[in-house]
Amino acid sequence: MAKEIPKHIGIIMDGNGRWAKKRFLPRILGHRRGAEALDRLLKAADGMGIEHITVYAFSTENWKRAEDEVSGLMNLMREYIQDYIRDNETSRLKIDSIGDLSVLDEDIQQNIKLLKEISKDKPGINLHIAINYGGRDEIKRAFKTMANAIKSGEIAPDEISEELIASYLDTAGVPDPELIIRTSGEYRLSNFLPWQSAYSEFYFTDKLWPDFTIDDLKDAIASYQNRDRRFGGRNEGK
Ligand code: IPE
Numbered sequence: 001m002a003k004e005i006p007k008h009i010g011i012i013m014d015g016n017g018r019w020a021k022k023r024f025l026p027r028i029l030g031h032r033r034g035a036e037a038l039d040r041l042l043k044a045a046d047g048m049g050i051e052h053i054t055v056y057a058f059s060t061e062n063w064k065r066a067e068d069e070v071s072g073l074m075n076l077m078r079e080y081i082q083d084y085i086r087d088n089e090t091s092r093l094k095i096d097s098i099g100d101l102s103v104l105d106e107d108i109q110q111n112i113k114l115l116k117e118i119s120k121d122k123p124g125i126n127l128h129i130a131i132n133y134g135g136r137d138e139i140k141r142a143f144k145t146m147a148n149a150i151k152s153g154e155i156a157p158d159e160i161s162e163e164l165i166a167s168y169l170d171t172a173g174v175p176d177p178e179l180i181i182r183t184s185g186e187y188r189l190s191n192f193l194p195w196q197s198a199y200s201e202f203y204f205t206d207k208l209w210p211d212f213t214i215d216d217l218k219d220a221i222a223s224y225q226n227r228d229r230r231f232g233g234r235n236e237g238k
């Protein structure tokens with residue numbers, strides 16, 4: 001059994017809308033409570049031995065939502081990134097992002113860049129925020145860069161390996177997530193880390209994201225620790 005703490009946990013933070021609806025509150029308030037839940041979780045998880053946490057904040061498909069929800073989410077992200085910059089001095093988090101930032105408002109792009117720079121030597125958890133992230137979009141962008149590298153003679157087609165492909169993804173240099181958690185009772189990946197999750201363990205809970213606590217994270221890790229990870233082999237004698 002995998003008794004160790006996963007080094008990398010992916011979290012699909014789902015259910016903010018339903019959390020708000022249940023309370024007759026606007027959806028954006030559910031998103032705000034969701035952002036607060038993440039904040040609390042990151043503080044409580046510090047020191048547990050988790051090295052990387054990747055959180056799904058906004059997918060390439062989420063643009064389909066109503067304009068006021070999309071702009072509300074962008075403003076919430078803007079505010080949180082500013083808060084993380086303000087609190088950087090006392091924070092232990094190393095923060096960066098995955099996803100295509102190029103279509104976001106210029107100030108958000110600049111602040112994410114700044115946050116990455118000022119937090120890069122922090123000793124705590126590596127927080128990777130997936131913003132305008134979609135796994136297929138990530139692979140498409142990697143293909144384009146790789147095709148250009150082949151065209152210019154930088155790499156030869158024969159050199160393409162799984163490792164080389166991984167090095168063109170947004171997650172280059174980050175180990176694959178051992179554990180992926182999804183809240184709110186949905187049993188799907190919704191385009192989150194499809195390449196990287198080939199051998200991840202999955203944990204699903206009915207809890208809506210704003211209600212997710214450190215105890216829920218510990219339950220997810222305990223469940224992971226009871227899994228028999230075979231990677232296609234047989235784990236004989238175990
Ligand atoms: C997850 O909560 C956050 C984002 C997708 C941005 P949802 O907004 O999807 O919440 P539900 O699924 O409608 O409850």
Ligand code: IPE
Binds near residue numbers: 012014188190
């Ligand atoms: C996935 O949740 C995206 C995020 C949590 C940011 P969605 O609510 O967008 O996923 P679907 O639409 O239920 O698949």
Ligand code: MG
Binds near residue numbers: 016
């Ligand atoms: Mg949802």
